[in-house]
Amino acid sequence: MMGSCPEPLAIGFGEMLANDWMIAGQFMYPKEAPGRLVRLSASGQLRLAAIKPRYYALADLPKAMDEAPAMRGLEITALEM
């Protein structure tokens, strides 16, 4: 479980044991993760070519923040200095 869903997760004891489930939470990532992703990208295994940017100037941060919630899927919003 990651993300920020505010609702509790309704899972029964019976379901847990019948299915050998494990549920784990995770905040962020281990320190070696960003470097490994760089290598996964360089090797072609991680396909980042589909990431679509929306760039704004530094001074346009308020506009960028106003428009960022409309991002969907593989879009990113960024300030370009």
Add this chain to the structure above:
Amino acid sequence: MENHTAMKAWMLDPATKRLELCDKPTPKPRRGAVTVRVEAAMVLSYMKELLAGARGHTFPSRPFIPGTNGIGVIEVTGEGVYHAKPGQRVSIHPHLVADERCADPAQLLMGHPARFGEGAEDLQGDWIDGTFAEYVEWPARTPIDSLGAMPAVQVLGLSKAVVPYGGLLRIGLQAGETVAINGASGFYGSAGVLVALAMGASRVLAVGRDAKVLSEVARAGGDRAIPIPLSGDTAADTAALRKAAGGAIDAALDMISAGSSASQQPCCETCAVAVDWQ
């Protein structure tokens, strides 16, 4: 190196939540830190809400520069920096964990008010300023080099991908497994689909509510990614997941956002219900 002594930076006053573009001195790196000239900085989808204090975080007591991930070039290195060098192009990550061998080290996000653990307030006092500036001071232990000529947009894409990567590592996703990514039309979930494929998953079920975006994400991933738009009918959605998986799912990552309303909450449960169902 050129001698830059002044810069533009956005400052947030925690008392008023007022955000202002200011002229500031370029930060000089402390011991163990580097100053990076920022090329680009990512703006989170919820940044406006976050900086308005609507997400319930504990803000630092002093005004600070917001902004989390970015890409830039190291301008100056402080004393006690052994590997980073001026001129290196690096990706900047906000996740900082106190580097002490204790059971529960404090952690936080730089340029973002999230902090956890005893000692986090002091850690935040030292390292709260972020990337919405022309220059940033960053602990030398966190930027990642070896980017080569990777386009800036892809480096920023790594910032999007590394968060679900943390979750997929946590659940021990193995090559050959079938994994469902719930929230796959969202900011982090969409990148999670690409990361699961890179980790060798045989099938990645891109689960979410927006069928059009899910199709785009799955297309970007290739043949092993299957879009699964949810109907809201848990039984039907579970059946669709099992059909696409060819049976039980090995693992699921749920990246549902705070924007999910109570009526969307079954999304949180659908994946879990389909995992390993005997």
